[in-house]
Amino acid sequence: MTNSGRNRLIDRAFSVWGVVSTFIGIALLLMFIGIILYDGLGRINWAFFTSLPSRFPEKAGIYTSMVGTLWIVVLTLILSLPLGISAAIYLEEYAKKGRFSNILEINISNLAGVPSIIYGLLGLQIFSRTMGLGGNLLAGAFTLALLVLPIIIVATREAIRAVPGSIKDASYALGATKWQTIWLQVLPGASGGIMTGVILALSRAVGEAAPLIVVGALAYVPFVPASPMDQYSVLPIQIFNWISRPQAGFSTNAAAGILILLAITLAMNLVAVYYRSRYQRKSN
Amino acid sequence: MTETKQHGETVQTESRSAIEIRNLSTYYGDFRALDDINLTVDPMTVTALIGPSGCGKSTLIRVLNRMNDYIDGFRVEGQVLVDGQDIYDKKVNVEQLRKRVGMVFQKPNPFPKSIFENVAYGLKIQGIKEKSFIEERVVKSLQQVVLWDEVKDNLKKNAFGLSGGQQQRLCIARTLAVEPSIVLMDEPTSALDPISTAKIEELVFELKSQYTFVIVTHNMQQAARISDKTAFFYMGNLIEVGDTQQIFTNPGVKRTEYYIRGQFG
Numbered sequence: 444m445t446n447s448g449r450n451r452l453i454d455r456a457f458s459v460w461g462v463v464s465t466f467i468g469i470a471l472l473l474m475f476i477g478i479i480l481y482d483g484l485g486r487i488n489w490a491f492f493t494s495l496p497s498r499f500p501e502k503a504g505i506y507t508s509m510v511g512t513l514w515i516v517v518l519t520l521i522l523s524l525p526l527g528i529s530a531a532i533y534l535e536e537y538a539k540k541g542r543f544s545n546i547l548e549i550n551i552s553n554l555a556g557v558p559s560i561i562y563g564l565l566g567l568q569i570f571s572r573t574m575g576l577g578g579n580l581l582a583g584a585f586t587l588a589l590l591v592l593p594i595i596i597v598a599t600r601e602a603i604r605a606v607p608g609s610i611k612d613a614s615y616a617l618g619a620t621k622w623q624t625i626w627l628q629v630l631p632g633a634s635g636g637i638m639t640g641v642i643l644a645l646s647r648a649v650g651e652a653a654p655l656i657v658v659g660a661l662a663y664v665p666f667v668p669a670s671p672m673d674q675y676s677v678l679p680i681q682i683f684n685w686i687s688r689p690q691a692g693f694s695t696n697a698a699a700g701i702l703i704l705l706a707i708t709l710a711m712n713l714v715a716v717y718y719r720s721r722y723q724r725k726s727n
Numbered sequence: 728m729t730e731t732k733q734h735g736e737t738v739q740t741e742s743r744s745a746i747e748i749r750n751l752s753t754y755y756g757d758f759r760a761l762d763d764i765n766l767t768v769d770p771m772t773v774t775a776l777i778g779p780s781g782c783g784k785s786t787l788i789r790v791l792n793r794m795n796d797y798i799d800g801f802r803v804e805g806q807v808l809v810d811g812q813d814i815y816d817k818k819v820n821v822e823q824l825r826k827r828v829g830m831v832f833q834k835p836n837p838f839p840k841s842i843f844e845n846v847a848y849g850l851k852i853q854g855i856k857e858k859s860f861i862e863e864r865v866v867k868s869l870q871q872v873v874l875w876d877e878v879k880d881n882l883k884k885n886a887f888g889l890s891g892g893q894q895q896r897l898c899i900a901r902t903l904a905v906e907p908s909i910v911l912m913d914e915p916t917s918a919l920d921p922i923s924t925a926k927i928e929e930l931v932f933e934l935k936s937q938y939t940f941v942i943v944t945h946n947m948q949q950a951a952r953i954s955d956k957t958a959f960f961y962m963g964n965l966i967e968v969g970d971t972q973q974i975f976t977n978p979g980v981k982r983t984e985y986y987i988r989g990q991f992g
């Protein structure tokens with residue numbers, strides 16, 4: 444066989460293999476969603492959203508864990524957004540390019556890939572113990588803020604870098620200070636990209652259970668948290684709790700909870716995709 | 728010491744030049760982009776900087792309002808006096824300098840804002856709030872660049888909706904709105920069609936009674952048409968500078984002649 448003939452064969456074989464692998468992934472995903480829908484869809488009704496947890500599966504709902512999730516997401520956003528954007532601005536606009544900023548850059552990218560349980564352990568030591576927050580919402584939000592910070596920083600830096608240098612030049616040439624240029628030109632120009640990154644980061648935070656369990660989130664919370672200093676549960680932990688119960692009714696509840704969680708993260712991702720496409724269209 | 732009057736205020740100067748460059752060398756890291764340049768620019772004149780690509784024209788023009796400050800490793804030796812003041816002195820306020828020395832770029836670069844906001848930007852960042860003052864200045868600047876009649880009904884529209892030539896005139900208006908005494912232009916028409924180019928040349932000709940212009944251009948006809956003085960650069964050196972008429976008809980150096988005749992670079 445000629446060399447090019449062999450290459451073509453390898454080419455074909457690989458493309459077939461690629462299609463098969465893709466198909467396996469999608470098929471498994473569809474199967475999973477199908478099973479969950481079959482198990483849980485019938486369980487979703489208004490009472491499911493408004494009921495407290497209960498010993499009886501038919502009476503139990505996700506009210507407290509939903510509100511807990513909402514609290515956690517809002518607090519995480521408040522803690523991580525200003526910090527992440529400031530860090531990105533510093534790294535892009537102020538830090539001198541050199542060894543030090545390279546090391547920082549590599550580290551931040553790597554941090555985005557650290558297993559979330561590690562952040563939980565870090566949070567347990569720093570926030571729960573040293574700062575004495577114990578297992579309250581604030582400890583959880585601080586921990587998740589650490590977790591999503593690298594994602595926000597990386598996304599914001601990319602968005603800032605995408606703002607044309609000619610726009611910054613124009614601003615400087617008119618006598619604007621660096622800060623004015625960042626505030627009036629760079630951040631507005633980067634806002635679409637920043638928004639996309641932030642939403643993706645938060646949708647990650649919504650799905651996390653492990654680090655929150657480590658920093659003391661509860662599995663059974665019969666009340667709605669009223670302040671950041673209160674105890675709480677979140678949706679993924681509620682689901683985890685239901686799955687680990689022996690009664691069949693609870694696994695139906697878990698499936699329903701998973702559907703809600705999926706819907707939330709899917710909606711957030713759609714919003715992010717929408718912003719990204721609008722932002723790309725604007726910058727063209 | 729003499730006193731020159733500029734825009735109503737009295738400025739103490741050592742000389743009557745708008746710009747005086749003394750023994751200027753500039754470096755990007757170890758690379759010397761300009762080598763011992765001496766050049767003076769008189770007020771209310773147009774000076775053209777010409778020379779082959781990479782000879783240092785942009786480097787020089789960006790030195791004049793310190794736009795190279797943001798480039799890591801960029802370094803300046805020698806002196807650059809603007810209205811008699813050494814602009815690389817530690818005490819100089821760079822933002823103030825840039826209000827006096829405005830700049831127009833090669834590609835039109837309006838802000839992604841309305842036409843009005845583009846022209847008003849330079850005033851607003853100075854903290855000027857008075858609406859009537861800003862409006863007056865915007866109208867005046869747009870009239871100066873002969874854009875007013877074309878945009879007066881669309882001031883709220885996004886500047887990206889304008890044609891390339893209109894955008895460039897808007898960028899000039901934006902520069903004039905902060906009332907600089909010197910306007911730097913780095914190949915301001917190289918991205919424009921002939922008609923837009925002619926309009927901008929006409930503008931410069933009209934406005935030079937009020938402003939000092941330094942213009943980089945690759946277009947020899949343009950340099951000949953609009954400039955009073957021409958400076959020819961080659962590989963970081965200032966080869967020759969003189970009255971445009973003389974440089975174009977009777978250059979003192981062979982290299983200049985070759986370049987201008989288009990057999991060079």
Ligand SMILES: Nc1ncnc2c1ncn2[C@@H]1O[C@H](COP(=O)(O)OP(=O)(O)OP(=O)(O)O)[C@@H](O)[C@H]1O
Pocket residue numbers: 755758760778779780781782783784785786787798
């Ligand atoms: N940021 C930079 N870092 C390093 N070297 C640079 C930088 N900018 C310009 N140079 C170098 O300095 C020299 C002069 O560049 P400059 O841009 O001033 O040339 P120019 O005369 O404006 O050319 P052109 O006509 O192509 O615009 C060139 O050799 C260029 O490679």
Ligand SMILES: [Mg+2]
Pocket residue numbers: 784785786913
């Ligand atoms: Mg240039």
